[in-house]
Amino acid sequence: MTSRLQSARQTDSVFHTEDLNIYYGNFLAVRDLSIDIAKNSITAFIGPSGCGKSTVLRCFNRLNDLIKSFHIKGKIYYHDQDLYASEIDPVEVRRQVGMVFQKPNPFPKSIYDNIAFGPRLLGYKGDMDELVEQSLKQAALWDDVKDKLKAFGTDLSGGQQQRLCIARAIAVQPDVILMDEPCSALDPISTLKIEDLLQELKEKYTIMIVTHNMQQASRASDYTAFFNVEANSKGQRTGYVVEYDRTEAIFQSPKEQATQAYVSGRFG
Amino acid sequence: MASTTDHSSPMNRKRSAATRLIDDGFVWGTTAIAIAVGLLLAVIALQVGEDALPAIQKFGLGFLVSNRWSVIDGEFGALTQIYGTLVTSFIALLIAVPIGVGVAIFLSEDFLPPRIKQPIVFLVELLAAIPSVVYGLWGIFVLIPFLSPIGIWLNANLGWIPLFSTAPAGPGIYAAGLVLAIMILPIIAAISRDAMVAVPAELRQAAYGLGATRWETIFQILLPAGFSGIAGGVMLALGRAMGETMAVTMLIGNSNTIDSFSILSQGSTVSSLLANQFAEAGGLQVSALMYAALVLFGLTLVVNVLAEIVVRRFSLKL
Numbered sequence: 033m034t035s036r037l038q039s040a041r042q043t044d045s046v047f048h049t050e051d052l053n054i055y056y057g058n059f060l061a062v063r064d065l066s067i068d069i070a071k072n073s074i075t076a077f078i079g080p081s082g083c084g085k086s087t088v089l090r091c092f093n094r095l096n097d098l099i100k101s102f103h104i105k106g107k108i109y110y111h112d113q114d115l116y117a118s119e120i121d122p123v124e125v126r127r128q129v130g131m132v133f134q135k136p137n138p139f140p141k142s143i144y145d146n147i148a149f150g151p152r153l154l155g156y157k158g159d160m161d162e163l164v165e166q167s168l169k170q171a172a173l174w175d176d177v178k179d180k181l182k183a184f185g186t187d188l189s190g191g192q193q194q195r196l197c198i199a200r201a202i203a204v205q206p207d208v209i210l211m212d213e214p215c216s217a218l219d220p221i222s223t224l225k226i227e228d229l230l231q232e233l234k235e236k237y238t239i240m241i242v243t244h245n246m247q248q249a250s251r252a253s254d255y256t257a258f259f260n261v262e263a264n265s266k267g268q269r270t271g272y273v274v275e276y277d278r279t280e281a282i283f284q285s286p287k288e289q290a291t292q293a294y295v296s297g298r299f300g
Numbered sequence: 301m302a303s304t305t306d307h308s309s310p311m312n313r314k315r316s317a318a319t320r321l322i323d324d325g326f327v328w329g330t331t332a333i334a335i336a337v338g339l340l341l342a343v344i345a346l347q348v349g350e351d352a353l354p355a356i357q358k359f360g361l362g363f364l365v366s367n368r369w370s371v372i373d374g375e376f377g378a379l380t381q382i383y384g385t386l387v388t389s390f391i392a393l394l395i396a397v398p399i400g401v402g403v404a405i406f407l408s409e410d411f412l413p414p415r416i417k418q419p420i421v422f423l424v425e426l427l428a429a430i431p432s433v434v435y436g437l438w439g440i441f442v443l444i445p446f447l448s449p450i451g452i453w454l455n456a457n458l459g460w461i462p463l464f465s466t467a468p469a470g471p472g473i474y475a476a477g478l479v480l481a482i483m484i485l486p487i488i489a490a491i492s493r494d495a496m497v498a499v500p501a502e503l504r505q506a507a508y509g510l511g512a513t514r515w516e517t518i519f520q521i522l523l524p525a526g527f528s529g530i531a532g533g534v535m536l537a538l539g540r541a542m543g544e545t546m547a548v549t550m551l552i553g554n555s556n557t558i559d560s561f562s563i564l565s566q567g568s569t570v571s572s573l574l575a576n577q578f579a580e581a582g583g584l585q586v587s588a589l590m591y592a593a594l595v596l597f598g599l600t601l602v603v604n605v606l607a608e609i610v611v612r613r614f615s616l617k618l
Contacts, residue, residue, distance in 0.1 A: 127511030137502035140525055150510040
């Protein structure tokens, strides 16, 4: 794994975007995004539906590359490396920047094999049993499943499945973990468990999370970006960042009217 | 709704007698049809069994291990045909499974733009629409002349392998197996493709999100997740291959004796035997043919039960 990505000089901002515009074909989905993501922090993306939060999130691990019409203008830097430079392999990016999805999506394999999937792809040479245990412990799932590692991941409860997906993402020891509404399919108790988990995980990883739950953003994140959406004359809806600041500032003293209205629950 | 207090015109929530009647009639009607299908199968099995009874009493289970089929002596054994059925089907699977699953992978992923992919999907399915007599004709006039030199070469150079130990004489087991492979290919390809397309998009994304390449995603996630569907398709194809009659009868050579394991030699299958002999058969021969039919019935049943077991045991819970 001596890739260009790894050789990137470590900087305090993990991601840095410059005038990023995201397109699907001719359709401008998100415009003028200039944002810095601080290392070992939790950054939340909030905003009304359809404002492009998830689209932006998926730019950071190049998962949007799977959509044929997708392209960007502007730059995204990962540390000091241009993430969309032609010599960058998107597969390598995804090995550095893990992802947890909205709906828990464990593989139809055993719990053990779910965790071991990523490390095996990377040709992990160490003690797999220990790595599995470590990953499950970090995801606060070890005590629930230590006696049934051979059981199917898909047989766990929803909250456990999502923690399994987090453990699976951790197992490849990524630099960043992207989370796309990870708690939207979970009950309040499971949600709180995952929020607690986030606080522990940020010691080692940089976390970016899309959420519809404003309490979650205010409880769990260090920085918050508020996205909004506006329609142009042709009815195309383009998302943009209204305000990006420390989370307390966004929720207690927002500079923009729209942010104030959204965080106080008056629209969205 | 809670604020309306006007009770003078309550909603009419009663279902009319007519809709109830239609509802009940539908349930009974579909039940009757479902039972009728089961009964039909039972009646056919019983009828065949009854007609086979004289042969069953005379030959017993020895019928299954004797390769002597002599109308003149009144001695019948179906080993040649059972062997032919199994070997032609096996050859067909050996060729059609890898190609069919490969086609399914190619047509379920986005290797091609939809505008080109859709016609190909249609063409593959069209292969299933060619009548089997046409496959037979094509086999006789195109495939066998093409295969003969290959068969001669195999026999000359690899004749020490029992499978190639006889010189080919035009039609034979290998030609029948090859045409069967082409005939079952669309079944395997179409069903496997459906199984792979049905794998939830979240699983693909999960694999890609962990840094899996396209190939790793296909072989480690999509194929295992679609396994039960693919296995089901393969078993369906195997059933078709074992029962296929016309094309096989035209291509296999219809030899009723077996004297080697060579796939280059001529042979017969249970269904080709039935097709060849029923018209002129009489007496015990009819009964023996019925017995052979029962054996084929049993073979396909075993395959289907095995398929069900395999699919249940290995199917991954999604």
